[in-house]
Amino acid sequence: MSRTLLTGNGAAAWGARLAQIEYLPAFPITPQTEIIETISAWIDRGDMACRMVTMDSEHSMITAAGAAAATGVRTFTATSSQGLLYGMEMLYAVAGWRVPLVLVNVSRALAAPVTLEPDHNDVLAARDSGFLQIHCATCQEVVDTMLLAYRLSEDKRVRLPVIVNLDGYYLSFTREPVELPTLDIASRFLPAPTIRTDQIQASQPTSQGIAVLGGSQYSYFRYEQHLAALASLSVYEELGREYGELTGRFYSALELYQSEDADTVFVMIGSFATKAKEAVDRLREIDLKVGLVRLCLVRPFPAAELAAALAGKKGVAVIDQNLSMGQGGILFHELTSVLYNRPDRPRVITSYVGGLGGRDISLEDFRGIAEETAQAAKNGHAPPPRLLYTAAELTQMRGLQEIAKTQKNSRGHTL
Amino acid sequence: MYRIRMHGRGGQGMKTASRILGTAFFLEGFEVQDAPRYGAERRGAPMFAYVRADRKTIYERGIIVHPDLVVVSDDSLIAMATAGVLTGLTAETPLLICSNREASFYHERYDLKCQVIVFRLPPTTSSRSPRSSSCAGAAAALLGMISPHNLNQAVAQELHTLPSNLLKENQQAARTVFDKLQDFKGIVQRRAKMEIGRPQWLDLPLEVASIAAPIIHAPASSLQMNTGVWRTLRPTIDLEECIACGQCNTYCPDGAISLNTEGKPTIDYDHCKGCLICLAQCPAQAITAQPEQEEVS
Numbered sequence A: 001m002s003r004t005l006l007t008g009n010g011a012a013a014w015g016a017r018l019a020q021i022e023y024l025p026a027f028p029i030t031p032q033t034e035i036i037e038t039i040s041a042w043i044d045r046g047d048m049a050c051r052m053v054t055m056d057s058e059h060s061m062i063t064a065a066g067a068a069a070a071t072g073v074r075t076f077t078a079t080s081s082q083g084l085l086y087g088m089e090m091l092y093a094v095a096g097w098r099v100p101l102v103l104v105n106v107s108r109a110l111a112a113p114v115t116l117e118p119d120h121n122d123v124l125a126a127r128d129s130g131f132l133q134i135h136c137a138t139c140q141e142v143v144d145t146m147l148l149a150y151r152l153s154e155d156k157r158v159r160l161p162v163i164v165n166l167d168g169y170y171l172s173f174t175r176e177p178v179e180l181p182t183l184d185i186a187s188r189f190l191p192a193p194t195i196r197t198d199q200i201q202a203s204q205p206t207s208q209g210i211a212v213l214g215g216s217q218y219s220y221f222r223y224e225q226h227l228a229a230l231a232s233l234s235v236y237e238e239l240g241r242e243y244g245e246l247t248g249r250f251y252s253a254l255e256l257y258q259s260e261d262a263d264t265v266f267v268m269i270g271s272f273a274t275k276a277k278e279a280v281d282r283l284r285e286i287d288l289k290v291g292l293v294r295l296c297l298v299r300p301f302p303a304a305e306l307a308a309a310l311a312g313k314k315g316v317a318v319i320d321q322n323l324s325m326g327q328g329g330i331l332f333h334e335l336t337s338v339l340y341n342r343p344d345r346p347r348v349i350t351s352y353v354g355g356l357g358g359r360d361i362s363l364e365d366f367r368g369i370a371e372e373t374a375q376a377a378k379n380g381h382a383p384p385p386r387l388l389y390t391a392a393e394l395t396q397m398r399g400l401q402e403i404a405k406t407q408k409n410s411r412g413h414t415l
Numbered sequence B: 001m002y003r004i005r006m007h008g009r010g011g012q013g014m015k016t017a018s019r020i021l022g023t024a025f026f027l028e029g030f031e032v033q034d035a036p037r038y039g040a041e042r043r044g045a046p047m048f049a050y051v052r053a054d055r056k057t058i059y060e061r062g063i064i065v066h067p068d069l070v071v072v073s074d075d076s077l078i079a080m081a082t083a084g085v086l087t088g089l090t091a092e093t094p095l096l097i098c099s100n101r102e103a104s105f106y107h108e109r110y111d112l113k114c115q116v117i118v119f120r121l122p123p124t125t126s127s128r129s130p131r132s133s134s135c136a137g138a139a140a141a142l143l144g145m146i147s148p149h150n151l152n153q154a155v156a157q158e159l160h161t162l163p164s165n166l167l168k169e170n171q172q173a174a175r176t177v178f179d180k181l182q183d184f185k186g187i188v189q190r191r192a193k194m195e196i197g198r199p200q201w202l203d204l205p206l207e208v209a210s211i212a213a214p215i216i217h218a219p220a221s222s223l224q225m226n227t228g229v230w231r232t233l234r235p236t237i238d239l240e241e242c243i244a245c246g247q248c249n250t251y252c253p254d255g256a257i258s259l260n261t262e263g264k265p266t267i268d269y270d271h272c273k274g275c276l277i278c279l280a281q282c283p284a285q286a287i288t289a290q291p292e293q294e295e296v297s
């Protein structure tokens, strides 16, 4: 194994290469495009035996990917943001087909207003689609997760498509040291694709994605999909151990950082969670006993694991890099719902929304969250959900609104 | 941890410079993180790249607000507030500028408290200046822990697609600048951990949609955006040579050329981005181009 500097996009491309993908339907969107450019250059040079096809949209791209996967071809595709949403109809369909497929989403906040920088509203919009979701925090995790995702997706007990998520800019364009598994090690874990017994074959025609009416059969198929998603949790744990024994890098549904003895625990997903680790180290120096629990899996939702990791904590602060309009942070609501019936649930759970559109989450923010949550645990009641947003930011906004003549129309009339 | 921020314009190779520096650190056994940040992705627009290097795993991410070293590949960026060159600079942060001027010029002009170090681009035989390698070499010299061997290796790794003569020229340039700045070896100081303050959070008030919707009501507000600062080459029209054909006015993609009643053109330098399409189109060859540099007032 060699250690080399790779961007998150480079790591995703290497993951696809080590997974020996055979088919790649593609459509460009920032900040994902570099993945496809990297792979297409490899195909061009003869480094990869893969068929790449450029499509006319993400809708076609995901359709083609699902159809190819149904024929037993190991398929990869990637998108971001609006692209994921444009293909949304087919995410549900492909998951319903029960075909194995890995799709990388490079998170980018959704329009409007338009931006290029990340948050998780794009990928979380797909949380009910039936795709499993694995969220990466480092470039190393991206390459490893690609291999895990194919094993998980192709496992007979699961056979569901998987989204591997990495944050735009903070991972996609950021180089970090990555230990690349050799092809030998990678293929010991994820063997080269072979003819699967469950694929479509011309000699044995099947009808897939069939229509059912009346609801009863529909309920059966849909609930089976749900049960498979739930069952994928223990499969992932099994694979994470197996991968660790081969490479020394173990993976699990949760990452725990200094959480065992912590009074206050941050709960997060994605690359901003490494900022939380820095905050944990620094805040412990000023006697704030904090820790971090990061969800690596968002679908399936690791409910029991979370409950165990957070049992008996004084305070838990969920930091959502997403916003469900009219409700609040998505993870906060998912977490509180799985903890509600537990007698050993944390005393308070606080909700913070931050990092929208790539807005930084500073050490000051983490300190504020830790102190406010510790205080809430003492009083026994949680403060209302909070947007991480400072007075200085609003002052800057006011300046821009002044330039935009926000309160006047073009004829100078007050609106 | 070392935190280095490198400022340039799109197309000047600062992403490559940050990668050369990142790879050099990595070859020295450091943990590394490097990344570019672009605003509008266009040649000439201000951008920056950053490098973090440490002996342990790096958890910090994103833009560097408090750098230990700032490198500037183009001195005209310093005056540009939106480029953010001076953001987070303290008296302890060396400012390293690729320039033909003296350091004292910048001290006086910007009332800088920090140490300013200037270096020149080594002469080249090719048309492509080895700016990225030179900036990386200069930064490596000031940092002090990067060996010439690993600097050389890093240039080779990052520029491996170049033809061998150009690669050699880049390696030489990096080394020349590195050697010239040896007097400043190791002057970059890692910042002591800063105290973590408390956030000045604010409860965002509900505002009516006419205020809170992302709409710009002001007409022609793009005029306020001085896109002329993106220009690296300045077109100048010799009105003696001009035959008033109006081609430049037609072809300018930014509408930055207006014609007077005699059909003679004037360039709006606040919005000319320096693409030089006008120069290419002018049938009378009345337009010439000169490199931009910060004007001495």
Ligand code: SF4
Pocket: B235, B251, B252, B253, B254, B255, B256, B257, B267, B271, B272, B273, B274, B275, B276, B277, B278, B279
């Ligand atoms: S260089 Fe010429 S064509 Fe280009 S923006 Fe400036 S005036 Fe217009």
Ligand code: SF4
Pocket: B237, B241, B242, B243, B244, B245, B246, B247, B248, B249, B263, B264, B265, B281, B282, B283, B284, B285, B286, B287
């Ligand atoms: S294209 Fe040249 S000759 Fe024609 S108006 Fe412009 S400057 Fe004059």
